Amino acid sequence: MMNIGKAAAASGVSAKMIRYYESINLLAAARRTDAGYRAYTDEDVHVLRFIRRARDLGFALADIGELLALWHDQGRASADVKGIALAHVAALERKIAQLQGMADTLRTLAAHCHGDARPDCPILTDLDAGGGR
Amino acid sequence: MMNIGKAAAASGVSAKMIRYYESINLLAAARRTDAGYRAYTDEDVHVLRFIRRARDLGFALADIGELLALWHDQGRASADVKGIALAHVAALERKIAQLQGMADTLRTLAAHCHGDARPDCPILTDLDAGGGR
DNA sequence: CTTGACCTTCCCATGTTAGTAAGGTCTACA
């Protein structure tokens, strides 16, 4: 059994976030000591690490809730897990394509900007007039 | 002169956002009719369109404030505009690389998941144990 | 004069994380 600070250090999830995850019911309410301190087991830390890794992969907390449920469900179908993962990959790809489009446009505009003391700049011209996009 | 609804339709910026931009001083406070309605000119719509396009390129409102100031400054140096744009491109590239890493990892894991009724799934195994990442 | 479409301000919610304040608890050391 350890305090929230230890659990945070051991899992890579800040104490702040552990309390938040508990408040939104992503985590079950932790046991408490007589003084009211939250007490965590190694198994709890294991769950926190799971969440941490899922966050690192960009899953939203709602998705992580589903992944946790599947993780705990011995009778799960791997198809369900794969479905969540592939939906997330698709969302990531959409986001990447969107950012890539922005970056491409800006790189092109910047490449044609003198970048000196003169005021004329195709970037502003594009923002001004729309550049035909 | 037009109402906020017209200006919104003409610029692609919602009335809600126009009011918000005004509240954070990204926009100067609009003139008002006797009844207290905001009144916009074609020039105001021009500014709103500028903001809309900058948002489409992913600029944060703070950046847009600087871009607007440069746009209005006839004595600007194009280097300043280019600097903002390239800093944003760099931020976009960092974000893209991050998302790409997530997507790559997930695609690899998902490719090795049967995706059927059986429970075993490398995605969960990775989240469980860290997969050596 | 009424109806419906518009406008106004104000508050709330989103999603995830961090900061801060005011107060209680525990531990180690003098």
Place this chain on the structure above:
DNA sequence: TGTAGACCTTACTAACATGGGAAGGTCAAG
């Protein structure tokens, strides 16, 4: 025993940009 300092508790605030809604005022057309 006392106390300092490190920890814990809850609760409120902020960030970012946007949307939703309520309660009420205004305008134009019929």
